[in-house]
Amino acid sequence: MQRVVTFLILLTVIIAAKTASSEEIIGPEVVFNGSSARVSLTLTLTEEQITSIREGLQKELVFYVDLFRKWHVWPDEFIRGKKLTRTLNANIVKGEFKVVSVDETTILEKRFSSFDSMLRWALRIRDIQISLSELQEDGIYFIRITIESIKQKPPQFYSYVLFFVDDKDFKIKKDTEEFKIKLR
Numbered sequence: 001m002q003r004v005v006t007f008l009i010l011l012t013v014i015i016a017a018k019t020a021s022s023e024e025i026i027g028p029e030v031v032f033n034g035s036s037a038r039v040s041l042t043l044t045l046t047e048e049q050i051t052s053i054r055e056g057l058q059k060e061l062v063f064y065v066d067l068f069r070k071w072h073v074w075p076d077e078f079i080r081g082k083k084l085t086r087t088l089n090a091n092i093v094k095g096e097f098k099v100v101s102v103d104e105t106t107i108l109e110k111r112f113s114s115f116d117s118m119l120r121w122a123l124r125i126r127d128i129q130i131s132l133s134e135l136q137e138d139g140i141y142f143i144r145i146t147i148e149s150i151k152q153k154p155p156q157f158y159s160y161v162l163f164f165v166d167d168k169d170f171k172i173k174k175d176t177e178e179f180k181i182k183l184r
Contacts, residue, residue, distance in 0.1 A: 035133035064146040
């Protein structure tokens with residue numbers, strides 16, 4: 001019995017170590033500009049993920065930049081946010097490297113001459129603007145960055161049968177330091 005328990009604990013540790021990701025959000029940097037906040041950040045990927053993109057696997061990254069109000073007793077309150085989706089495509093044979101960036105109002109398709117320049121641009125998010133002008137109350141706020149990597153979708157039949165399988169490669173979050181806003 002003790003050997004079975006030891007084996008199960010060892011198996012759990014090995015699986016947890018294998019599934020641990022080393023993606024990291026560098027930043028975020030927040031600059032307050034009158035009645036808005038500008039947020040910039042950089043995502044780092046694992047070598048495994050970079051290699052798979054280089055070999056032609058399409059990668060879709062979804063960036064969420066959300067403003068929250070900090071409460072001491074209640075859960076934090078979501079105020080507003082922005083969503084940015086970047087899809088990376090690399091074709092080494094043709095020498096084509098492109099990123100399709102979609103935000104709330106704009107679709108931008110950008111082509112690059114090298115894989116490294118494509119990766120640098122796609123993983124660096126600059127100056128996403130969050131409006132602070134319509135806040136109703138004084139309080140302590142923070143900005144939460146959430147990044148998801150969406151897996152390639154299986155054929156529709158498989159997604160109906162395997163509905164319990166996670167459709168994300170990774171999901172990471174990072175909060176800025178708290179800041180106080182006084183309206184009057």
